[in-house]
Amino acid sequence: MSKGVLAAILLALAIGCDHAPRSAGSIEGQPLPDSFIAARTRARNKTATGLAVVDASKQILFGDLHVHSTFSVDAFMYALPVFNGEGAHPPADACDFARFCSGLDFFSINDHAEGLSPHLWRETIESIRECNRRSGDDTNPDMVAFLGWEWTQTSTTPEQHYGHKNVIFPGLADDEIPTRPISSISITNYEQKPPPRIVMAAASGITRILGYAEYADMISFMTSLADTPDCPTGIDTRDLPLDCREAAETPAELFAKLDQWGFETLVIPHGLAWGIHAPPGATLATQLSGDLHDPSKQRLIEIMSGHGNSEEYRNFGEYVVGADGQRVCPNPTPDYEPCCWRAGEIMRTRCDGLAVDECERRVKQAQHLALSGGVSPDLVFQDSAASDWLDCDQCRDCFKPAMTLRPRLTSQYGAAVSNFEGLAQTDSPRRFRWGFIASTDNHGARPGTGYKQYARTVMTDARGIADASSRERVRSWLGGAQADRQIPQPSESTRLFELFDTERKASFMYPGGIVAVHSAARDRNSIWQALHRKEVYGTSGPRMLLWFDLVNGPDGNHPMGSEVAMSATPRFEVRAAGALEQQPGCPTEISNALSAERLHHLCRGECYNPSSVRHPISAIEIIRIRPQMRPGEPIAGLIEDPWKRFECAADPAGCTVQFEDPDFMRDTVYYVRALQVATPAINAANLRTTMGPDGIATAIDECHGGDPTSPDDDCLSPAEERAWSSPIYVDHVQPS
Numbered sequence: 001m002s003k004g005v006l007a008a009i010l011l012a013l014a015i016g017c018d019h020a021p022r023s024a025g026s027i028e029g030q031p032l033p034d035s036f037i038a039a040r041t042r043a044r045n046k047t048a049t050g051l052a053v054v055d056a057s058k059q060i061l062f063g064d065l066h067v068h069s070t071f072s073v074d075a076f077m078y079a080l081p082v083f084n085g086e087g088a089h090p091p092a093d094a095c096d097f098a099r100f101c102s103g104l105d106f107f108s109i110n111d112h113a114e115g116l117s118p119h120l121w122r123e124t125i126e127s128i129r130e131c132n133r134r135s136g137d138d139t140n141p142d143m144v145a146f147l148g149w150e151w152t153q154t155s156t157t158p159e160q161h162y163g164h165k166n167v168i169f170p171g172l173a174d175d176e177i178p179t180r181p182i183s184s185i186s187i188t189n190y191e192q193k194p195p196p197r198i199v200m201a202a203a204s205g206i207t208r209i210l211g212y213a214e215y216a217d218m219i220s221f222m223t224s225l226a227d228t229p230d231c232p233t234g235i236d237t238r239d240l241p242l243d244c245r246e247a248a249e250t251p252a253e254l255f256a257k258l259d260q261w262g263f264e265t266l267v268i269p270h271g272l273a274w275g276i277h278a279p280p281g282a283t284l285a286t287q288l289s290g291d292l293h294d295p296s297k298q299r300l301i302e303i304m305s306g307h308g309n310s311e312e313y314r315n316f317g318e319y320v321v322g323a324d325g326q327r328v329c330p331n332p333t334p335d336y337e338p339c340c341w342r343a344g345e346i347m348r349t350r351c352d353g354l355a356v357d358e359c360e361r362r363v364k365q366a367q368h369l370a371l372s373g374g375v376s377p378d379l380v381f382q383d384s385a386a387s388d389w390l391d392c393d394q395c396r397d398c399f400k401p402a403m404t405l406r407p408r409l410t411s412q413y414g415a416a417v418s419n420f421e422g423l424a425q426t427d428s429p430r431r432f433r434w435g436f437i438a439s440t441d442n443h444g445a446r447p448g449t450g451y452k453q454y455a456r457t458v459m460t461d462a463r464g465i466a467d468a469s470s471r472e473r474v475r476s477w478l479g480g481a482q483a484d485r486q487i488p489q490p491s492e493s494t495r496l497f498e499l500f501d502t503e504r505k506a507s508f509m510y511p512g513g514i515v516a517v518h519s520a521a522r523d524r525n526s527i528w529q530a531l532h533r534k535e536v537y538g539t540s541g542p543r544m545l546l547w548f549d550l551v552n553g554p555d556g557n558h559p560m561g562s563e564v565a566m567s568a569t570p571r572f573e574v575r576a577a578g579a580l581e582q583q584p585g586c587p588t589e590i591s592n593a594l595s596a597e598r599l600h601h602l603c604r605g606e607c608y609n610p611s612s613v614r615h616p617i618s619a620i621e622i623i624r625i626r627p628q629m630r631p632g633e634p635i636a637g638l639i640e641d642p643w644k645r646f647e648c649a650a651d652p653a654g655c656t657v658q659f660e661d662p663d664f665m666r667d668t669v670y671y672v673r674a675l676q677v678a679t680p681a682i683n684a685a686n687l688r689t690t691m692g693p694d695g696i697a698t699a700i701d702e703c704h705g706g707d708p709t710s711p712d713d714d715c716l717s718p719a720e721e722r723a724w725s726s727p728i729y730v731d732h733v734q735p736s
Helices: 003-016 034-050 073-078 091-101 118-133 197-209 213-227 251-261 284-288 339-348 356-372 377-381 411-416 468-477 495-500 524-532 588-593 596-603
Strands: 059-064 106-109 144-152 164-169 266-270 300-305 435-438 514-519 536-539 545-553 556-559 563-566 571-577 580-582 610-614 617-625 639-647 655-660 668-676 679-682 697-699 716-719 722-725 728-732
Touching: 034 059, 034 545, 034 610, 059 524, 073 213, 091 106, 091 118, 091 588, 091 596, 106 118, 118 144, 144 524, 164 251, 197 213, 251 266, 300 411, 300 536, 339 356, 339 377, 356 377, 411 617, 411 639, 435 722, 514 524, 514 545, 536 545, 545 563, 545 668, 545 722, 545 728, 571 617, 571 668, 588 596, 617 655, 639 655
Parallel strands: 059 106, 106 144, 266 300, 300 435, 435 536, 563 728
Antiparallel strands: 059 514, 144 164, 164 266, 435 514, 514 536, 536 722, 545 556, 545 571, 571 655, 580 610, 617 639, 617 668, 668 722, 668 728, 679 716
16 A cells, blocks of 8 residues: 555544534523522512612512633633643533522623634524523523623724624524624634645544544634635625624624614623733723714623723823824833833843943833733743733732723723714713623633632633643744843734733633622513613622612612713712622532532532621722713823722621712713622732832732642632622703
8 A cells, every 4th residue: 555545544534533513512400499599589689678779679680791611712722631621611501500500590601703603603592592491481580591692803903902792682583683693803814814624624633533632622613613604795694695704893893784683782892901902002982983882782891700800990001102102111100010111121130241231222122022012012022931020011909900901991981081073062972871790701601600719720711731841832832932031022922822821811810790680570571671771780709789879860769870961969879788608518409400410510519509698898989980071181080989988887788878969060970889898709919919118019929820820729818899880870961
């Protein structure tokens, strides 16, 4: 037999060993007892009665509107053994986890549209339908599952960066949902086109023959995406072929395509201030122009997730603009050190043997290159360790911050900015009027993980290379270290490198937030209507109870999320109660509902298991934001955080406060932050920075997703968990 014939046979065998199409998995659980669900409602209603809640006709329900399974490419990659991954977690796992581990009232699936082939989209639809069938009576289900996807857009140019958005639909019938998800970019326009299918199929088969089935599955996943053709452009979305990949490069295109479908839709921006994706200088002001914002769809914004808190604005910048119009690295301050500055200091430590002038030249060169490096300034020194960069570009005084916080992408900045372009003198400026929610952004099909602070590398997205030798192999695959440690190099970031570069990111991964709705009932439509009218709030994970009302509006009482015009001094009431303290293990009803093997696989032996005692509320803070009334009005002075703070007695029954604004003379945004007494929380101290007596960072103790941090180390530090109300938007009108 010739070598050519043998090679052909081996290639055919390898291709034949390529894996079968992926499945959404099997849902195990049956409907939970009505009495079990009713007990949750009674506990919340009891607290509401004790706090004399005005509108007792609505109940508070908890959910998660941002959940990924391993139908998402990044989630699949993080499930691989090189990351200490657990293997596949398909959509069925999300259903069983939400109902039995975290005990949610509702959730949505939101895999990245860029990775959802037509087959995977159909699998997702059927899994979510089955999840709802398993949840009992439609009028009073134990849980409601919504269908959606994530539109995931990034750009290296601030003016063209729009960020990530979840797209969610209320219905599940064929005539209520799109035929295909809409991604932000087509594969054929991607920065690296895939190799031919026969090569990918052969690589998958060979990898499987060699005993690396998980990696073979990853290659097969990418092969199925490469097999899907891009949809033609310029055609109404309803007239496109069934099995093509549809893309919208801007939010305006996305909204237009959703309008063509004609379905009611929520489009929820999230993770906007997460600086590993957003380039320096990116700002929400960009999206107030033209058709880049659709207030009928973008009614909510996710301000907290397992990837951090995007609420808090800080008046620091990644760069300053010099007299010549060029970007210049700013000097550090006691509360912020830019990474471009840190790059210069790293270079300074490498100046041994260099003349002073040459050292300073290279310091400036390192600063410039790091500033030009966008989201990956650390690649200026590819042989550097995470510890070399200390806590540069981080918000040192934020609560569970997003890594590399971009201040002009925070929800506070969004509430303060206005757009005056093309308006007549009597017109109102364009503004964002979002309701505030939180969710997890979990990539392991685990909705609502914040009920307990445990199993950090399972219940968060903290991922890291399994061991030191694997990390060095990965670095060599991606280009290795620079030969000359003294010479800074241009940053050459790739999306693949970002997926593997997890050393500092893992310290900014949390169990995630949760969204609460004030809903008239437990059914699908009632929950959707509460989301649509913005009568919602978010928490950092615990199921705190929160009510926030304008009590003297034109029509009487107006709850959180309302938009009101008035001239009188506005008066408000806040009622808040802490989350129920958790007991170890799982309730008997849950242990009876799932097999012991599946309970361990999903929940790791710990479920939402509330006692009858609530954590006390420590304080209630009021944030007042007065949006821009003229072009160029400085943002920093418009955000008062906190404007008022009320200390609360250590009473498990909750805390109630009243306040008014006698200085109300212009359009104003008010929202509430309720703080719970401090409890241990995963990664609450982030990089655990050591500060010198001069206020300069000297060392960090990062919490790795893999080696060398033990997987049993949950990196706990005390934190005041919190709940954020949706704002009440009060426009000022002159008295008649």
